[in-house]
Amino acid sequence: DGGITQSPKYLFRKEGQNVTLSCEQNLNHDAMYWYRQDPGQGLRLIYYSQIVNDFQKGDIAEGYSVSREKKESFPLTVTSAQKNPTAFYLCASSPQRSNQPQHFGDGTRLSIL
Amino acid sequence: DAKTTQPPSMDCAEGRAANLPCNHSTISGNEYVYWYRQIHSQGPQYIIHGLKNNETNEMASLIITEDRKSSTLILPHATLRDTAVYYCIVPPAGGTSYGKLTFGQGTILTVHP
Numbered sequence: 270d271g272g273i274t275q276s277p278k279y280l281f282r283k284e285g286q287n288v289t290l291s292c293e294q295n296l297n298h299d300a301m302y303w304y305r306q307d308p309g310q311g312l313r314l315i316y317y318s319q320i321v322n323d324f325q326k327g328d329i330a331e332g333y334s335v336s337r338e339k340k341e342s343f344p345l346t347v348t349s350a351q352k353n354p355t356a357f358y359l360c361a362s363s364p365q366r367s368n369q370p371q372h373f374g375d376g377t378r379l380s381i382l
Numbered sequence: 383d384a385k386t387t388q389p390p391s392m393d394c395a396e397g398r399a400a401n402l403p404c405n406h407s408t409i410s411g412n413e414y415v416y417w418y419r420q421i422h423s424q425g426p427q428y429i430i431h432g433l434k435n436n437e438t439n440e441m442a443s444l445i446i447t448e449d450r451k452s453s454t455l456i457l458p459h460a461t462l463r464d465t466a467v468y469y470c471i472v473p474p475a476g477g478t479s480y481g482k483l484t485f486g487q488g489t490i491l492t493v494h495p
Binding site: 373376 | 425487
């Protein structure tokens with residue numbers, strides 16, 4: 270089945286550590302996105318990429334980094350500079366610059382030990 | 383971005399139609415209306431989208447008013463599994479923010495027996 274796979278589902282991090290969240294899609298989509306969701310809140314855009322080797326900051330990029338070396342993969346690194354990293358992280362993908370919808374993975378829940 | 387307004391919560395009896403309204407009075411001519419839903423601790427699920435004509439798929443129907451300033455998502459026969467937060471979103475159709483989804487608070491739909 271085509272879809273978006275996020276791993277791991279749950280992740281724990283010690284303070285001061287960087288951690289990388291995985292996102293893989295086999296939908297042949299050009300665009301990929303990372304969102305953050307806090308309890309009781311809507312989603313906020315962290316980074317997005319419209320094409321391989323290119324990405325743009327979203328609304329809350331500080332303390333995060335991404336790479337887009339392959340069309341299928343868009344990993345997100347939560348750095349130690351992110352002061353409040355505990356959240357639910359969601360990855361999405363869509364065809365580039367079209368009206369087709371974004372499709373989401375099942376998310377990774379990150380917690381600080 | 384076209385701002386959307388939705389009621390914070392709605393109730394519906396199982397087996398009845400659920401009609402979820404959304405106002406988007408600042409929508410521009412080439413911007414689509416998208417509906418997603420999110421069940422607790424899962425990624426958002428795409429439901430349906432449209433530009434100006436009414437749309438129907440296996441999940442729901444979307445009715446867009448002629449002036450495009452509001453729309454209604456219809457779940458024809460609601461089940462308990464339809465209990466979720468429903469988001470109405472109008473992403474920008476041009477510029478560097480093309481396709482960016484802005485999730486507000488949405489409508490919490492509770493389907494009761």
